[in-house]
Amino acid sequence: MTSQDPNASPTAEPTPADAAPAADAGTPDLHAELEALRQRNAELNDQLLRAVADAENTRRRAEEEIAKVRKFAVESFAESLLPVVDSLEAGLAVQEATLQQIREGAEATLKQLLAALSRQKITPIVPAAGDRFDPHLHQAISMVPSDQPANTVVATLQKGYLMAERVLRPALVTVAAPK
Known part of the structure; x- marks a missing residue:
């Protein structure tokens, strides 16, 4: 018979020597x-x-x-x-x-x-008299009294130019003043 430790539990963990084969x-x-x-x-x-x-x-x-x-x-x-x-x-x-x-x-x-x-692809911007003033395409040089509706082009002083939809130079215009 072997002597057992009375404090040892029957489910004691295996010793490292016992665990080695399982890890391997x-x-x-x-x-x-x-x-x-x-x-x-x-x-x-x-x-x-x-x-x-x-x-x-x-x-x-x-x-x-x-x-x-x-x-x-x-x-x-x-x-x-x-x-x-x-x-x-x-x-x-x-x-x-x-x-x-x-x-x-x-x-x-x-x-x-x-x-x-x-x-x-450079095209002229030539607004006609009576066209609506577009600040993206036109540059107003002056506002003049006119029979036309306000903010419309009265006269074009200098053509503008676009290059592939981008303004190279705006058209210089005079614009009808509000009444």
Whole structure:
């Protein structure tokens, strides 16, 4: 017979020596799970690094493209103005031009210039008398008494211009004063 401690309970916890075989039984599963998690972590880290590198490359390419656009944005516009310059130089080269020839040359050159502006989506703002005053498109130079309703355009003093729906220069107008 073995002697037992009278204070010991029958459900006493196993000693560390008794617990070791049970821990060893679960250890291979834990090591395999840990290794799988490490491998998954390495895969995710690799994906993250690739995504960061891809985002950086995309940002760099976008910055280079923006720099090119800024550098050459005026190129198309300049090319469309070169025929206008040629026409003006040709007109000035004629020494004995008549007034009629000068006028025809100026009209032809103006047509070239307007076509060049149109190709660049630059369109005139020409409010007609009686149009409602629009502070986004017009600049009122003065208010004058008129038979027209208040805040309507009485006269256009200078055309304005839009470039792709953005105001380059507002039209200068006089506006009907309130009665």
